[in-house]
Amino acid sequence: MLNYILQRVGLAIAVAFTVSLAAFLLLNIATDPAYAIAGEEADPEVIEQIRIRYGLDRPLWVRYLDWLTGVLRGDFGVSYYWNKPVATLVAERVGTTLTLAFSALFVTIAIAIPLGAAAALNRNTWVDRLALWLAVSAQAVPNFWLGLILIILFAVMIPIFPVSGDHTWLHFVLPAFVLGASSVPPVMRLMRTGLIEVMGSDYIRTARAKGYRGQTLLLRHALRNALLPVVSVLAVQLGQKVGGSVITESIFAINGLGRLALQSILGADIPTVQILIFLFALVFVAMNLLADILNAALDPRIRIR
Amino acid sequence: MPLLNVENLSVRLPVPSGWLHAVHEMSFSLEQGEALAIVGESGSGKSMTALSLMRLLPPNARLTADTLRMGQDDLLSMPDAQFADRVQGGRIGMIFQEPMTSLNPVYTIGRQMSEAAIRLGRLDAQAAHRRAVSLLDRVGIPEPGARMGQYPHQMSGGQRQRVMIAMALMLEPELLIADEPTTALDVTVQAQIMALLAELRHETGMAMILISHDLAVVSQTTDRAAVMYCGEMLEQGRTSDVLARARHPYTGALLRAIPTIDGERRRLAAIPGTVEAQFAPPEACVFAPRCAEAMPACMHARPPIQGPAHHWARCVLDKPTPPAEAPARALFQPDPKTADDAAMIEARNITKIYHLNAGFFSPKKQIRAVDDVSLMVRRGETMALVGESGSGKSTLARIMLGLVDPSSGSVSLQGQDIAGMPDSARARLVQPIFQDPYSSLNPRRTVAEIIARPLHLRGVGASERLRRAREMMDMVGLPSRLQHSYPLNLSGGQRQRIAIARAMINNPEVLICDEPTSALDVSVQAQILNLLSDLQAEFGLTTLIITHDMAVVHQLASRVAVLLQGRLVEQGPASRVLCAPEDAYTRALLQAAPRFDTAALAAGAGA
Amino acid sequence: MSRILKHPAQSVNTVEQLPPSPGQLARTRAWSHRGFQIGTGILILLILVAIFAPYLAPHHPFQQSLPNRLLPPVWVEGGNWTYPLGTDQVGRDYLSRLIYGTRVSITIGLSAATIGLLIGVTLGVLAGYFGGWVDHAVSFLLTTQLALPGLLLAMALVFFIGPSLIVVICIIGVLHWTYFLVVTRSATQHIRSLDFVAAARASGASSRQIIWHEILPNLSSKIIVIFTFELGIAILAEASLSFLGVGIQAPTPSWGLMIAEGKEAIFYRPWLVVLPGMFLFVLVIGANLMGDGLRDITSPEEKS
Secondary structure, three states: OHHHHHHHHHHHHHHHHHHHHHHHHHHHHHOOHHHHHHOOOOOHHHHHHHHHHOOOOOOHHHHHHHHHHHHHHOOOOEOOOOOOEHHHHHHHHHHHHHHHHHHHHHHHHHHHHHHHHHHHHOOOOHHHHHHHHHHHHHHHOOHHHHHHHHHHHHHHHOOOOOOOOOOOHHHHHHHHHHHHHOOHHHHHHHHHHHHHHHHOOHHHHHHHHOOOOHHHHHHHHHHHHHHHHHHHHHHHHHHHHHHOOHHHHHHOOOOOHHHHHHHHHHOOOHHHHHHHHHHHHHHHHHHHHHHHHHHHHHOHHHHOO | OOOEEEEEEEEEEEEOOEEEEEEEEEEEEEOOOOEEEEEOOOOOOHHHHHHHHOOOOOOOOEEEOOEEEEOOEEOOOOOHHHHHHHHEOOOEEEEOOOOOOOOOOOOOHHHHHHHHHHHOOOOOHHHHHHHHHHHHHHOOOOOHHHHOOOOHHHOOHHHHHHHHHHHHHOOOOOEEEEEOOOOOOOHHHHHHHHHHHHHHHHHHOOEEEEEEOOHHHHHHHOOEEEEEEOOEEEEEEEHHHHHHOOOOHHHHHHHHHOOOOOOOOEOOOOOOOOOOOOOOOOOOOOOHHHOOOOOHHHHHOOOOEEOOOOEEEEOOOOOOOOOOOOEOOOOOOOOOOOOOOOEEEEEEEEEEEEEEOOOOOOOOEEEEEEEEEEEEEEOOOEEEEEOOOOOOHHHHHHHHHOOOOOOEEEEEEOOEEOOOOOHHHHHOOEEEEOOOOOOOOOOOOOHHHHHHHHHHHOOOOHHHHHHHHHHHHHHHOOOHHHOOOOHHHOOHHHHHHHHHHHHHOOOOOEEEEEOOOOOOOHHHHHHHHHHHHHHHHHHOOEEEEEEOOHHHHHHHOOEEEEEEOOEEEEEEEHHHHHHOOOOHHHHHHHHHOOOOOHHHHHHOOOO | OOOOOOOOOOOOOOOOOOOOOHHHHHHHHHHHOHHHHHHHHHHHHHHHHHHOHHHHOOOOOOOOOHHHOOOOOOOOOOOOOOOOOOEOOOOOEHHHHHHHHHHHHHHHHHHHHHHHHHHHHHHHHHHHHHOHHHHHHHHHHHHHHHHOOHHHHHHHHHHHHOOOHHHHHHHHHHOOOHHHHHHHHHHHHHHHOOHHHHHHHHOOOOHHHHHHHHHHHHHHHHHHHHHHHHHHHHHHHHHHHHHHOOOOOOOOOOHHHHHHHHHOOOOOOOHHHHHHHHHHHHHHHHHHHHHHHHHHHHOHHHOO
């Protein structure tokens, strides 16, 4: 098992840095940072001065290594736009985004798992059909539109939840719902198909032959097997929520990393964008790793060779 | 008072076009301690019968019966909760066919063994643990105490089946239902498991219902036998009576279609056609469409029961008259005078090593799938390559086909090394027939396209391809109207014929058949084996047949090679090897092979 | 050559019927699958709307009419039939803009999904068939791609390169091939292990011939199913980008952009936000229903 984990860690680190390299290349090739800083209408001399001042005249690979060594030291660079260290910007907002991400995960689990299980155990009844229709609809709803509709509902018609800002936990209810809803269809389907497969398996038949039935059969024999793949998918989903919070945070005016990302892009703030892409990738990769570890810990077939 | 009494049991399953009648009005009874075999091919309803006794049928199945009693308990009307606590596991235990998937992979052996007893309050945790360990010991698991904490994936298939047996015995049932318990296991393991079951029965006085398709296994281990076909019970009686003096044409035909390991070689008498599913309650004899002795009366009404209660058959005829048995085609024997008769296909010192990647930080493991094997098949000969799972026989076959490269050694066809040969030239010399008829045909191509594909690769034109394909279909006995059908709904036997046609269209010199009939029903196996034998004689084919079944060796092969864990342990003429094997493993294989207990069958003749 | 007919495959005393082909079975299933019919119906309808937009729209989508700004739809007080679904902040007819919006969404969706298909299927088949280092390289590429925060990267690239139709299509396509890859790769690995591929090799077929003749035909139905789902995903991706201001630019009527423009007036004129969202919802659900239906029809054993 140790072997397995070490292999995965090595892979994770390799991926994270490849991502940072890819992002660096893409961003710095797509545009000239000097123009971004100076503004569109600046004189060529001003641009040239900026280039020298920010070290943008050096070759690409030198700049990347410089950035990389900085990151490893903890120096995330300085934002062109906000004129603050990027690290500060990130630190101010990371807690908010994490709160949002975990709340969204909670929403996903609370809806998708019971619904998927109910659908699997009541195949081809109204419960099953409802669950599938819900999944299909939730997949088709644009999440930003869902957010706006909820704002109309809860700001205008039934004012229970605040729709802007992030001071109290109530502020997180609607955004968590919007962010979590987008993960519900895949997780629900996974739970459903997984449980259907498990209930049809040979070892469940053996359990029935020993006299297990109904709820006991489900809880004692089927659930653990069915949840195995779901757990690792949920870990990955959590990783995606951190990076996918851009829209939700913007709509509900939550000051998290997602909103920072949007503002940085629109403000052509390349250092911040670069760091955020790297961080989001790192979080995703870490969550993937967590998923692998959970898998290995929960599944004896992987844990014991 | 019989232990189990079943009268007119019927099981129906809903399908889009109506109802599938899986079991139709089946009746039997079982005494305490008796062993009953329910024998049949696929679609016979034998498994459904077993599942219905345990209430393990799919939820949409409909079960009806006049009587379903076990002693005082009415199994039919008992409420589910009571049935689960009292009967399932407690009075009736069951073991299944696939030991590899019948145990929960995430729980320990110990927990799975003890939980039922603990749940019912029969034993407390410690007592259950002790009993489990002693049962594991009884079924032959070494180090039973340590095994309690292990997981199923750490055990082999044979061991898992032993665990299943031990688990079934935890609650001391009066009846054990074994649904094809050894079909998925190697022959040597099969013999051990069947012996174990017999011993346990003697010790505990437990009754047993054995579901099987293997008449030889049944002959050795059961007191009474019931033969099923298409959901109907066609014959029932003492095992010795049923097998030695079969009353029903189907039983007789089945016996004549099975290759045996003893006795004279004779031509296998194939049963034409395939098993048909019953979508309506049968109003005629279900076997009539395929019966050689069918009469108009058979098609009009369900045949009556003939014969005394201890041995009856559902047939119009009182006593079937079996056709005379044809002697088997003579096996090709190489002319001893021409000692250096050029080998048709020869493998020299073949070794194949697979490397397992265990990770960066631990040493790579090596598996020697094939270990320095040399063998040679002369033109026109049939050689059987025998081995159990893990023997490397399939790997060797693929190496000899040129599909896998050996780690060392060479294969030559007609003296030419296969390694340097262009693919198209090799294709004309050696062709495969694979084991699984369901994965050997491309589901997106029609029958004619599949058969003519080799010609397509050589650039032959469309009309010529179709003509040749039809020719091949005639040759293997496929009706030409199937030429534009897809494999989707064709039977296993039809699919194997297509595979044979595809191989033969290349006009090869050598056919390598990897277990060509083990995935087919018994009645169909004979058709395919006879076809292969006829093709071989007609075209002077050199054949290498891979099999685990010594009976097939006896029937078809002139020479035998035995593989054990990648090494060749014995090689020689089939007649010699089967009678006087030199190697201990070969002896073990022959010993374990299920054979009809002719002495017992003869002894039962007087009763 | 004599004919060996002594072992006929059919019964002696009955006549068998010709078995149905997979195509016939699929058509039969399609006829009774409600979801598939609804989804396909919606999709075809909206494609037709996109094609015939100039004939269906009552006004030109760019035509401003400031005196008529922010009129409500016809069922709200103040609306009239000249502008059945109301007007936006600069007086453009909403119905016309919504109709023309189908062009934007469908064009971008189809093109981006096609790009994703070409990249994903090619890589998937190669990785699945050849295995070895090819597979390792592709797997690494896949993990890297999955780790990239797609929306963020798309936003950044579109913003920096410049928001044009081609750029948006290419970027969405290049960021959405992973689903194709994953499914194609595992399906290819599975098919490759089946005996009919070994039989083809034994008959002398080359890798290229095997991939083309044996593997791809068995992948086609899976690929089509994924294409319909990716269509929905691409449409939503474009809508998100346009909503955030880094996609299609004004005055082109993209539904996402229309929602963004209407956001300011959301409390008093909710239809500006609700209507384009509904169109998006209907189009994507049509694609998804069609995809679900296709999956049920072509491989009923995987019905979920």
